Amino acid sequence: MNKINRDLTVTVAGVTFPNPVIAASGVYGFGESYTDLYPLSLMGGISCKGMTLNPKEGNTPPRVAETPAGMLNSVGLQNPGVDVFINTHLPRLKKEGANIIIANIAGETPEDYAEIAGRLDETNVDMLEVNISCPNVKKGGAAWGVSSEGAALITKTVRAATKKPVMVKLTPNVTDITEIAKAVQDAGADAISLINTLFGMRIDIKTKRPILRNNAGGLSGPAIFPVALRMVWQVVRAVEIDVVGLGGINCAEDAVEMMIAGAKAVQIGTAIVSDPLAPLKIIGGIEHYMDINKIKHIKEIIGTVQPW
Amino acid sequence: MSYKCGSYHIIEKTAISAGIYSYVILCPDVAEEARPGQFVHIKVEGFTLRRPISICDIDRRNGSIRIVFEIRGHGTAKITDSNVGDNIDMIAPLGNGFTLIENIASDRRIITVGGGIGVAPLLGAAKVFRESATAIIGFRSYAQIILANDFKQSDVHVITCTDDGSVGVKGSVVAPLEAELERNDVDMVYACGPQPMLAAIVKICESTGVKCEVSLEQRMGCGVGACAVCACGITREQKESMLMVCKDGPVFKGEEVLL
Numbered sequence: 051m052n053k054i055n056r057d058l059t060v061t062v063a064g065v066t067f068p069n070p071v072i073a074a075s076g077v078y079g080f081g082e083s084y085t086d087l088y089p090l091s092l093m094g095g096i097s098c099k100g101m102t103l104n105p106k107e108g109n110t111p112p113r114v115a116e117t118p119a120g121m122l123n124s125v126g127l128q129n130p131g132v133d134v135f136i137n138t139h140l141p142r143l144k145k146e147g148a149n150i151i152i153a154n155i156a157g158e159t160p161e162d163y164a165e166i167a168g169r170l171d172e173t174n175v176d177m178l179e180v181n182i183s184c185p186n187v188k189k190g191g192a193a194w195g196v197s198s199e200g201a202a203l204i205t206k207t208v209r210a211a212t213k214k215p216v217m218v219k220l221t222p223n224v225t226d227i228t229e230i231a232k233a234v235q236d237a238g239a240d241a242i243s244l245i246n247t248l249f250g251m252r253i254d255i256k257t258k259r260p261i262l263r264n265n266a267g268g269l270s271g272p273a274i275f276p277v278a279l280r281m282v283w284q285v286v287r288a289v290e291i292d293v294v295g296l297g298g299i300n301c302a303e304d305a306v307e308m309m310i311a312g313a314k315a316v317q318i319g320t321a322i323v324s325d326p327l328a329p330l331k332i333i334g335g336i337e338h339y340m341d342i343n344k345i346k347h348i349k350e351i352i353g354t355v356q357p358w
Numbered sequence: 359m360s361y362k363c364g365s366y367h368i369i370e371k372t373a374i375s376a377g378i379y380s381y382v383i384l385c386p387d388v389a390e391e392a393r394p395g396q397f398v399h400i401k402v403e404g405f406t407l408r409r410p411i412s413i414c415d416i417d418r419r420n421g422s423i424r425i426v427f428e429i430r431g432h433g434t435a436k437i438t439d440s441n442v443g444d445n446i447d448m449i450a451p452l453g454n455g456f457t458l459i460e461n462i463a464s465d466r467r468i469i470t471v472g473g474g475i476g477v478a479p480l481l482g483a484a485k486v487f488r489e490s491a492t493a494i495i496g497f498r499s500y501a502q503i504i505l506a507n508d509f510k511q512s513d514v515h516v517i518t519c520t521d522d523g524s525v526g527v528k529g530s531v532v533a534p535l536e537a538e539l540e541r542n543d544v545d546m547v548y549a550c551g552p553q554p555m556l557a558a559i560v561k562i563c564e565s566t567g568v569k570c571e572v573s574l575e576q577r578m579g580c581g582v583g584a585c586a587v588c589a590c591g592i593t594r595e596q597k598e599s600m601l602m603v604c605k606d607g608p609v610f611k612g613e614e615v616l617l
Contacts (some may be wrong), residue, residue: 083584112577114587
């Protein structure tokens with residue numbers, strides 16, 4: 051086994067990641083919470099907490115509920131606003147040696163998206179991830195992502211506002227994900243990430259109240275992995291641009307599956323909530339998979355699924 | 359904040375009341391850093407979300423901490439499947455503990471006020487002050503009383519209250535707290551328990567001008583301030599905002615908490 055020559059680099063939208071494991075937006079803040087445990091340089095990339103033009107307080111708690119093999123959340127995009135990201139978090143992330151830094155952006159109107167993208171265009175952030183898939187905000191978010199027209203409009207708007215690579219994050223709460231994916235591609239996206247959470251609900255049978263104060267929220271975790279995998283597989287076959295897979299990836303085997311389905315890289319979300327060391331375990335597990343299968347370059351496995 | 363994430367040995371397990379368990383966990387690196395009022399975040403086999411449990415007591419000499427918790431649902435019930443000799447996967451110590459007054463004057467004291475399982479995080483704080491501490495502990499009835507002897511063994515003066523009057527003062531912790539504060543010798547009140555109880559305590563402390571800190575509870579995600587699910591409304595510098603119970607709390611100043 052030739053461990054020295056093991057190559058984990060992957061390229062998404064022209065950006066090269068040292069390994070294919072990216073922290074998903076929403077569970078990792080701005081990378082400030084895990085530096086007690088390991089250096090950020092070990093992560094392939096970090097997709098920062100979804101940022102809006104102005105600071106946002108988010109939804110009334112409770113914002114989280116346990117579900118079988120997963121969780122529901124309704125944070126509602128609580129964030130300090132794009133300027134705090136640019137002035138405080140981005141320089142710190144760079145200083146701490148974070149590799150690829152992705153700014154996840156969200157807004158209510160096309161103008162919001164354009165303004166945020168424009169401000170980020172002047173920074174050294176590596177990539178934008180356009181959130182048209184958050185189920186927990188009343189305006190914007192997934193409202194744009196559930197129609198081809200809405201998805202295309204926001205993509206086109208962001209595309210016009212920045213020269214940075216643009217990745218659009220899709221919601222699974224649609225009839226045909228490939229239609230949205232194609233619309234986003236045609237509107238100028240460089241990459242697609244999917245899936246955001248599935249819209250779900252739980253009720254306390256004693257009080258008859260939904261557990262989430264927002265009544266419903268986004269389902270994530272291992273429960274949604276098969277859905278995510280299927281959608282990534284469909285989208286990879288429908289578009290030519292790069293696809294990043296996420297949704298319930300909980301271990302290295304899940305990540306490898308996702309890449310075999312065609313994802314160029316993977317994002318890890320809820321697994322980090324369960325286990326802060328999950329990304330490192332997944333990277334280690336991918337290396338182990340490469341060693342035992344004599345894979346020199348992780349790129350070799352991308353899209354190698356042999357469908358019946 | 360400096361926390362660890364690892365697997366630690368359970369060295370003692372006791373059922374101290376119906377559905378309430380006490381575990382002592384050997385974790386020298388955690389015990390070294392831990393402060394009263396902080397919590398541990400326990401991974402439960404088969405569950406996505408960890409369970410946050412407050413630290414009840416810290417024994418630096420033995421390199422251990424003690425946690426006392428109530429079975430609330432399937433997750434906390436699952437934790438109690440673990441026995442002495444088993445390992446427990448936890449992130450700890452987390453959050454901000456109580457602000458412990460240093461060098462308290464000999465004629466001054468602090469009061470801890472706990473309701474139900476809320477007395478657990480107050481033991482560690484009260485023990486720091488020993489005879490300069492008064493612990494007011496409230497329960498539904500005699501069968502639910504926990505930790506009363508632990509406070510007493512540390513020379514803490516204990517006032518027990520029960521809703522049904524089966525032991526000690528009949529009724530809530532509020533009346534005894536008011537009576538104690540009338541002596542005008544209290545530097546700080548530390549409180550933990552059900553929300554209405556905390557609201558009443560905060561009000562009394564405000565009206566008597568005594569400083570107060572409360573430990574809050576919220577459904578939690580990551581435990582380290584990243585995922586933003588355990589929000590609570592806090593007023594600081596006349597500005598209301600959503601802070602995180604895990605990172606900004608769980609202990610907050612009484613006057614800044616919106617109860």
